[in-house]
Amino acid sequence: MVRTEFGRLQEHPIVDFKRGKEVTIYLNGKPVKAYEGETVAAALYAAGVRVFSRSFRWHRPRGFFCAIGKCSACMMEVDGIPNVRTCKVYVRDGMQVRTQSGMPDAEKDVFSILDDVIDKVFPHGSHYTKFTTSKKAREFMVKRMRKFTGFGNPPKAVFQGRAELEEIETDVLVIGGGPGGMSAAINAGKYGAKVLLVDENPFLGGQLVKQTHRFFGSAKERAGTRGIKIAGILEEELNSIENVEVRRETRVFGIYNGEAGAYQRLNDDEGKLLRIKAKKIVVATGAYERTLIFENNDLPGVYGAGGVQTLMNVYGIKPGNMGLIVGSGNVGLILTYQLMQAGVNVAAIVEAMPRIGGYFVHAAKVRRLGVPIYVRHTILKAIGRKSVEGAVIAQLDDRWQPIPGTEKEIKCDFICVAVGLSPTHELLYQAGCEMKFVPELGGIVPLRTRFNETSVKGLYVAGDVAGIEEATAAIMEGRIAGIHAAVTLGYGGEEAKKELDEAVKEIEEFRAGPFGERIVCGLEKCTLESEVML
Ligand SMILES: Cc1cc2nc3c(=O)[nH]c(=O)nc-3n(C[C@H](O)[C@H](O)[C@H](O)COP(=O)(O)OP(=O)(O)OC[C@H]3O[C@@H](n4cnc5c(N)ncnc54)[C@H](O)[C@@H]3O)c2cc1C
Ligand code: FES
Numbered sequence: 436m437v438r439t440e441f442g443r444l445q446e447h448p449i450v451d452f453k454r455g456k457e458v459t460i461y462l463n464g465k466p467v468k469a470y471e472g473e474t475v476a477a478a479l480y481a482a483g484v485r486v487f488s489r490s491f492r493w494h495r496p497r498g499f500f501c502a503i504g505k506c507s508a509c510m511m512e513v514d515g516i517p518n519v520r521t522c523k524v525y526v527r528d529g530m531q532v533r534t535q536s537g538m539p540d541a542e543k544d545v546f547s548i549l550d551d552v553i554d555k556v557f558p559h560g561s562h563y564t565k566f567t568t569s570k571k572a573r574e575f576m577v578k579r580m581r582k583f584t585g586f587g588n589p590p591k592a593v594f595q596g597r598a599e600l601e602e603i604e605t606d607v608l609v610i611g612g613g614p615g616g617m618s619a620a621i622n623a624g625k626y627g628a629k630v631l632l633v634d635e636n637p638f639l640g641g642q643l644v645k646q647t648h649r650f651f652g653s654a655k656e657r658a659g660t661r662g663i664k665i666a667g668i669l670e671e672e673l674n675s676i677e678n679v680e681v682r683r684e685t686r687v688f689g690i691y692n693g694e695a696g697a698y699q700r701l702n703d704d705e706g707k708l709l710r711i712k713a714k715k716i717v718v719a720t721g722a723y724e725r726t727l728i729f730e731n732n733d734l735p736g737v738y739g740a741g742g743v744q745t746l747m748n749v750y751g752i753k754p755g756n757m758g759l760i761v762g763s764g765n766v767g768l769i770l771t772y773q774l775m776q777a778g779v780n781v782a783a784i785v786e787a788m789p790r791i792g793g794y795f796v797h798a799a800k801v802r803r804l805g806v807p808i809y810v811r812h813t814i815l816k817a818i819g820r821k822s823v824e825g826a827v828i829a830q831l832d833d834r835w836q837p838i839p840g841t842e843k844e845i846k847c848d849f850i851c852v853a854v855g856l857s858p859t860h861e862l863l864y865q866a867g868c869e870m871k872f873v874p875e876l877g878g879i880v881p882l883r884t885r886f887n888e889t890s891v892k893g894l895y896v897a898g899d900v901a902g903i904e905e906a907t908a909a910i911m912e913g914r915i916a917g918i919h920a921a922v923t924l925g926y927g928g929e930e931a932k933k934e935l936d937e938a939v940k941e942i943e944e945f946r947a948g949p950f951g952e953r954i955v956c957g958l959e960k961c962t963l964e965s966e967v968m969l
Contacts, residue, residue, distance in 0.1 A: 442481035444751040448776055449647045449661070452751035458528035463540050475521035475532055476502065476509045477750040485735040485822040486542050487511050487521065488535040494544055496821050498735025502742035505723045505859070511535055517587025527703055535587040599707040605631040607920050608695055608713035610687045610862065613641020614906045615898020616719030617669040618913025623920050624679035626927030631711065632673070633685040633697055640666030641721055643906060645744040648769050650906065651794060662906065685709065690716060690866035693893065715893045715920035718863055719913060722856035722877070722899035727761060730816030736823025740770045740853035747777055755849035759826050760784040761814050767853035768797035775804050782847045784808045785828050787835065814850070815842065823849055858900045866891055875957030876902030882961045885939055886919040887912055890963060895920060904954055911942040
């Protein structure tokens with residue numbers, strides 16, 4: 436049985452939510468109850484706040500979307516600093532949070548009524564340039580326009596000092612503490628390499644921390660175990676290796692010829708810069724959630740599937756009462772099941788393909804729960820003014836066009852977009868890796884050898900950043916990258932070389948089944964000759 440306190444789940448069949456101390460934060464001066472360990476976005480959501488800001492130009496309400504710091508939909512002013520991604524900042528007692536733009540605030544925003552007439556008054560695209568002919572007119576208007584639009588106000592006090600700089604030398608730097616990164620660190624570390632693993636979050640596990648279901652995939656890589664448990668097992672392994680250091684809340688912002696620049700948060704007021712010299716670097720930064728184009732797809736209440744999982748399975752907060760899921764891959768199916776487990780209803784799953792995308796076992800579970808799955812259907816629009824109140828779906832023809840007359844209105848208060856992920860590849864681009872668009876791997880990926888070394892020597896990839904697959908494959912890729920990095924630095928001897936050989940064979944076997952066909956086809960397009968022959 437699921438019990439809730441306002442928006443918070445009190446009991447859950449799988450997760451035991453251990454909330455921190457109760458604190459009070461202030462939204463536009465009004466007190467909001469929160470618990471230590473919750474992000475600002477999560478606490479506001481639990482209190483029923485849906486509109487966090489207004490859009491730059493059209494006064495459109497904005498809420499959160501991804502909940503993992505990758506989309507910027509949740510930006511607010513926090514303690515005087517504008518444009519803070521509130522899904523990444525943790526509450527503290529007395530914190531002052533303000534909505535951005537909107538008069539008197541983002542929730543009410545009286546100027547939103549202009550949206551309906553503004554196009555007529557200022558024809559599309561002209562209202563920024565209208566007042567540039569005269570300096571005086573421009574200055575006058577800019578001041579006023581800032582009240583209508585913009586990205587918050589500049590902070591009143593600007594930090595004047597210099598952040599402390601720490602210089603670090605290591606054999607292997609691993610960026611990202613999801614399954615791919617943890618596996619790379621374990622496998623490089625166990626053969627004696629000095630490893631530093633950094634992750635921007637205060638916890639390790641990446642996407643695993645929100646996966647309450649038992650894993651599919653390889654029996655050897657813990658199929659049948661819950662994702663959250665796998666994260667714990669990997670972390671324990673990591674902690675047992677002395678020469679592996681882990682730094683949490685540490686974000687790498689650039690890779691420059693074998694050196695990485697990072698910022699480590701120490702506490703609410705302090706942080707330091709890290710200059711990390713590493714002989715080898717493994718990038719395991721995961722992926723972004725994709726969205727879909729449909730009318731009102733930016734309304735608060737339209738969320739990424741992972742965003743809803745974070746809210747519900749990490750922070751124990753109900754995303755709503757009735758959801759609509761777009762996409763019937765494994766993520767969409769599993770999420771549906773998890774929502775129902777948490778006492779949230781799902782009106783339907785919509786799938787554009789002629790058949791369900793995920794595994795039969797997940798689809799069967801969802802069907803048994805009575806959730807209709809509309810294949811060959813898509814979402815046409817989200818209904819609602821400030822947040823989602825419903826959706827319109829329609830059937831598709833053979834050319835993927837909606838068939839007039841088949842529109843159906845679905846009552847729901849949130850919509851989960853579960854249409855896949857794209858690799859988080861910015862660091863790889865910036866480091867100069869050769870990149871290629873490979874649709875089978877989910878987007879732009881680096882060229883790499885079968886040992887996962889990119890075209891930049893000594894720079895490896897593992898997990899979703901190398902191509903969207905699953906956690907099992909991420910763990911296997913991390914193992915290959917970690918051992919190869921250690922071996923080429925002279926660690927591990929024959930034993931390590933033998934294990935590397937086995938690991939490469941194992942992943943090839945894992946991908947040999949029907950579900951691996953697409954990946955193998957993608958890999959053929961981006962695999963480099965291996966330069967280092969062992
Ligand atoms: C709903 C759902 C169900 C799933 N079910 C399964 C399943 O049953 N079986 C399965 O095998 N897979 C499953 N997966 C897929 C699996 O979770 C992912 O493929 C896997 O987590 C990818 O691992 P990763 O290490 O590449 O990335 P992630 O787990 O995304 O970890 C990347 C980490 O890097 C950090 N990071 C990013 N950039 C930086 C930076 N610049 N500096 C520091 N840190 C950074 C991120 O914060 C994150 O912690 C599922 C996924 C979802 C969303
Ligand atoms: S960055 Fe916060 S919701 Fe995406």
